[in-house]
Amino acid sequence: MTVNIRRLNASQSDFDSELAKLLAWDDSVDHQVNETVRHILHEVKTRGDQAVLEFTEKFDRLKVASVAELEMSQSRLQQALKAIPEDQRVALEKAAARVRDYHERQNQKSWQYQDEDGTVLGQKVTPLDRAGLYVPGGKAAYPSSVLMNAIPAKVAGVGEIIMVVPTPDGVVNDLVLAAAAIACVDRVFTVGGAQAVGALAYGTETIPAVDKIVGPGNIFVATAKREVFGTVGIDMIAGPSEILVICDGKTDPDWIAMDLFSQAEHDEQAQSILISPDAGFLDAVEASINRLLPTMERADIIRTSMTDRAALIQVADLSEAAKVSNRIAPEHLELSVEDPKTLLDEIRHAGAIFLGRYTAEALGDYCAGPNHVLPTSGTARFSSPLGVYDFQKRSSIIGFTAQGADRMGRVASVLARGEGLTAHARSAEYRIKYDE
Template sequence: MTDLTVTRLCAAQADFDAELGRLLAWEGSVDQQVNDSVRHILQAVKSEGDAAVLRFTTQFDQLDAASVAELEIPPERLQQALQTIPAAQREALQQAAQRVRDYHEHQVQASWQYEEADGTLLGQKVTPLDRAGLYVPGGKATYPSSVLMNAIPAKVAGVGEVIMVVPTPGGVLNEMVLAAAAIAGVDRVFTIGGAQAVAALAYGTATIPAVDKIVGPGNIYVATAKREVFGTVGIDMIAGPSEILVICDGHTDPDWIAMDLFSQAEHDEQAQSILLSPSREFLDQVEASMRKLLPTMERADIIRASLNQRGALIEVADLAEAAAISNRIAPEHLELSVENPHSLLAQIRHAGAIFLGRYTAEALGDYCAGPNHVLPTSATARFSSPLGVYDFQKRSSLIGFSARGADTMGRVASVLARGEGLTAHARSAEYRIQSDGESQS
């Protein structure tokens, strides 16, 4: 068993930028074998439909069925799961769902329009997607919280139908996942997974309807399949390993910070947990806490591997420097475990979710705070946002010119179109110019 050897860095060291770059580097490329396998599965499902889905489900999940219809879980089975799981689990799911729903209702965008003085109307029509597909991991990992986080925003947005796919290796169902689907209002659930499930959602089969967008986490085959079908359907994002960055002034209980770092490290060996603090003594205390607490963790081997490979304790000059380094990292999760988090917040520009103050553990955001836990990773918070209602709505521009407006703007369009050499564009606009009652040639 390898000892815990977390990287220690100081922002003042001459090679800090290079060392930080090496720490943050993550090889997210997919090897050719995975690409080839995924493309084979996608093409098979696209051309063979249900038959290919059944074949791959038998091959990868050891689940035999005579038809894809047999792999659909009826709504009454979802309700049964909701009623039979332990009361504490049911109440926790319901509480979390209500908070997620309340938060996302604030994100709903409405259509709008305005009228100019000449009677021209301009605006935007906001419309929900007709159908969304939700991928939920199964087998080794089961995430009922992800069901809530992906399905509820879709429902709040007004999506007409939410189709959930979840692999059930050997036919083993996770009751909390089914209960979460019932609470979130998922319309249909199919026990399929992998690239074949992504293909079925993207292309549609005789039994599984094609969707407009696919959301939800999955393994490398699922992520690769989502990347391949993008364009045929929308996707939420291509997620990398989970990340947490903690900025602490040195006055939070070091055991709390150690466990916060563990909370992401336990996801997988590639997860990244980093602590920034101006106090070297505090960094020592947190490292001691990590060594003390690690043997008590069920997933100690995964945590140890994650911290040894990609974790770091970094000494900074002050909190301002910590904020600057945080902006460079653009973490998925950022904890501001400081006395005045709102003051430091003003300096933060890039982060998926920001957790304010000593009492705000990142884990609360994963389950029940309300904001979405589907967040941009691998520094994509520089240009991406958390999953939300806006991901399930699309916007159409509204343009309605009055005769007077068409006359005025037609002259502008004519000049610009002829400048681009697009005569048909110009003449189309010129036909509406009323000054001389005739089109210009």
């Protein structure tokens, strides 16, 4: 079955409107899902462990007498690390080392300086006390997500990381537990869904409340994270996976087709876009897509994704390609061109940027080092990849000397009285010297 991929040309009169249609994605929460999630969260908030046990039995078909039985010991994590095949353990360790090395360079330190009056100003950077990490379970088991979420938190100095992962029917994924061991996760509970998010947000008799919840999940998890935001921090509400490739037409078409597949295979709503000034190359990539698709294990998912949401876009030149890319603000952007560093200067909005023909996006998902938790659905216009900074908070430091309080108190007095806030003004004026 041939896949007919949408074609657009930046020179067509309706290009902007057609591009908007291509990018449109409905992230509105289903009313029934919302009601279900709110009910679950309320039950967990008010009934704690007992509610978690009931929902775990209902949704994961796992019946235990206490939430304590759902906690995996550190010895169990180490057991999983020893049980997985050696090549998987080595790969996890190598990936973890690169992720740790990259994120250590993001670590921010507190800083201070003095102005001319000796007044001390600065910023105190403090890690969160406790972070919660949601990890999908069952068929969707992602040890790479454990590394990408837990390691930055550890580098930031977070006091305790609580990981939750569903184990439907009691089936445990040793690769996920091994990743938790390597990433030095402190506690692991085999709880999933909205009930796990609620437990992390509100705390129960057994599961401690956290300050921030990170990690991917299904629509119930995403909806729950949206609901508890404000009680706790969250990383982001992620949309479907995205890849945009800008190519000059000189990369092997099979490489590009497989790069597009690498995101399309995530789910039917994933979006894969290729932009090139070479119409013949777009044809060649489409031919590669149709030739290679039958060889893919997740062919049905890829086919739906490519049919519904993919596009091949022709532009006049690479500069116009960069402009279209900035309009899209993709999660992943491959610059598969002869001189990617020059084109990089024209890129303003992208979650992660992959330079050159040999830099497959898949490397970024697992072991390049930078975080694979990235802004989607155009939010790269104003947000960034998950990083150490997401697990730190900043407090302003202000310490006036008598001289500084006198000088700046006069400024504050004028501004406060201009706003009609006389208590503010008089508070500052008490520190002013009027005997000059």
